[in-house]
Amino acid sequence: MTRSILLTFAHPAYHKSKANRALLEAVQTLDHVTVNDLYEAYPDFMIDVPREQELLVNHEVLVFQHPFYWYSTPAHLKEWFDLVLxxxxxxxxxxxxxxxxxWQSAITVGGGAEAYVSSGVNSFSVPELLRxxxxxxxxxxxxxxxxFVVYGxxxxxxxxxxxxxxxxxARLIALRDGTVAAPITSPSHA
Ligand SMILES: Cc1cc2nc3c(=O)[nH]c(=O)nc-3n(C[C@H](O)[C@H](O)[C@H](O)COP(=O)(O)O)c2cc1C
Structure with missing residues (x-):
């Protein structure tokens, strides 16, 4: 089984990026991976909603890769959620x-893992903050x-x-090839 992957990418300062650049370069040439860079495609934030929805329909795995900004996503990805979903x-x-x-979120984080515990400076884990x-x-x-979280x-x-x-x-290859371990299912909203 081969699944197609849509990698929706958001970084407002990619020219200064180190972590996201390394991650993106590791996966962007994989077969069956489509990279959709929001800040490159829509520098004015004027999102083409029909295009985005068509991309979503045509892929089976949705990867959202971005730096952690104020415990959340960069603004463009939030705008994308608001308009496209x-x-x-x-x-x-x-x-x-x-x-x-x-749905696979892939996040780069400035703080170290030790900062993302209940006794740490950020009080909560990254998965908790991604609720x-x-x-x-x-x-x-x-x-x-x-x-998928890269700390520090x-x-x-x-x-x-x-x-x-x-x-x-390796994570994206496993998702693409259907060899990933049992997925964590979301609550049903039938
Ligand atoms: C506006 C802004 C907000 C940020 N918010 C957080 C945050 O809430 N938590 C954190 O650990 N790092 C935060 N950072 C640090 C980024 O997550 C970090 O610089 C980025 O993940 C590194 O990836 P890059 O090399 O691709 O830029 C923030 C950085 C910026 C510029």
Whole structure:
């Protein structure tokens, strides 16, 4: 089984990116992966909603790759959610377009893993902070995967970044080829 992957990418300063650049370069040449760079495609934020919805319909795995910004997504990806995931398309009684698709968030994080525990400076884990995305995936009847998270990107070494990139590539290959371990399913919204 081969699944097609749509990698929706959001980074407002890609020219300065180190972590996302390494991750993206590790996967963008994989077969059956379509990269959709929101800041490149829509520098003025004027999102072509029909184009985006067609891309979603034509892929089975939805990867959202971005840096963690204020415990959330860059603004363009939030705008994309607001405009593209419409009632009757992505959710609601007749909004079945994304039903059964796999949702994989891939996040680079400035802080270290030790900062993302209840006793740490950020109080919550990254998966906890990503609950709004998990709930969004659930409402759209997508199958939520454990987020792929790269911590400590401010101080990450080249070998660590290489290892993270190889791990990311392996994750996407497993999703594409259907060899990924049992997915974490979202709550049903039938
Ligand atoms: C506007 C902004 C908000 C950020 N918010 C967070 C945050 O909430 N938590 C965190 O750990 N890092 C935060 N960071 C750090 C970025 O996540 C980090 O620089 C990025 O993931 C590194 O990836 P890159 O090399 O591809 O830019 C923030 C950075 C910026 C510019």
């Amino acid at each position: 419409t009632h009757g398309f992505a959710y609601g009684q007749d909004g079945m377009a994304l039903s059964g698709k796999i 709004p995305l998990q709930a969004t995936a659930g409402l759209c009847r997508c199958v939520w995967q454990e987020p 990107c401010h101080t990450i070494t080249e070998p660590e970044l290489t290892a993270a990139s190889e791990s990311y590539r």
